[in-house]
Amino acid sequence: MDKFSAMQAFVRVVEAGTFTKAAYSMGLPKPTVTRLIQELEKELDTKLLNRTTRKVTVTVDGAAYYEQASRLLGEVHELEASMSRAKASPRGKLKVDIPSSLGMAVIIPALPDFYARYPDIQLELGVSDRPVDLIAENVDCVIRGGEITDQSMVARRIGEFYIMSCASPAYLKRHGTPLHPSELDDAHYSIRYVSGRNGKLYTFKMHKDGEVVEVGGRHQVSVNDSNAGVAAGLAGLGVLHTLSFLVQDHISNGTLEPLFSGWCTEPKPIHVVYPPNRHLSNKVRVFVDWVAELFAQHDLIQRKSSLPKFMCSAWAASAAALPETTEKLDALNYSVQSMS
Structure with missing residues (x-):
């Protein structure tokens, strides 16, 4: 038995007063509505309606059941309506x-x-x-x-993110331009990222033509936030290794210069x-x-194919x-x- 359909049929019969009107309002054949009520009464083991040739009346148990069933169906309809409104306009x-x-x-x-x-x-x-x-x-x-x-x-x-290396013109003027990532260990400072979870300094790998270099480097400044790292790079505090989308505008306007052409990091x-x-x-x-x-x-x-020219060729x-x-x-x- 479809208990929910039977409950709906019972409520409609009580409200309509006859099986014929209830069946019409539900778009169901009258025998189907009759069968649903009979199965509901059998399931509940009680008589819900008194039927005569002219009218239908509710028993004492039927009246109690109608009160609870109509309330429950009303809550279901309200829930469905609220979901429909939320789908049309999430709020x-x-x-x-x-x-x-x-x-x-x-x-x-x-x-x-x-x-x-x-x-x-x-x-x-x-x-x-x-x-x-x-x-x-x-x-x-x-x-x-x-x-x-x-x-x-x-x-x-x-999506994916990528790390690239760059530095401010002022930094490069003072320290020179590194041509190979391995130079960062001796003649340069890097702006290092430190884990907020365990305090460890991050390292990453760069590769080109089969050569792989693990990049860390000496540092005077370490940060635990990417935006702070960009600020440190703009201030000339070291070579910056950061997310490409954070420095695109700075490289375009010349406040940062890209380094290590052709070297790549694995996307994350x-x-x-x-x-x-x-x-x-x-x-x-x-x-x-x-x-x-x-x-x-x-x-x-x-x-995408419109990546700036400074980006690693392997990405393109x-x-x-x-x-x-x-x-x-x-x-x-x-x-x-x-x-x-």
């Missing part, structure tokens, strides 16, 4: 955590477009690089760079991550889709494969469990 508070670099350089400047589409969503942005416990902190989704190791989360890959993935939930709320869904669309249009996140060479890669990622959509 409410959305708690999102984003890295400071991506937030300041890419996401926040684009938010006017998001609000032009979804004016009723209230964003609470956590801008940090610290690990966030989505469940404990009641965060709807996070955007993170690097591999996702938490297998309990759902992740959607939406960017994911939007959220807790597993079969009923992903529409406000989360539209934000995830919006940020994926935003990143898909960003040259320095998606390696791999750009030809991007449409196929993007298509595959879009096909995965929300069903992908976190990638590692």
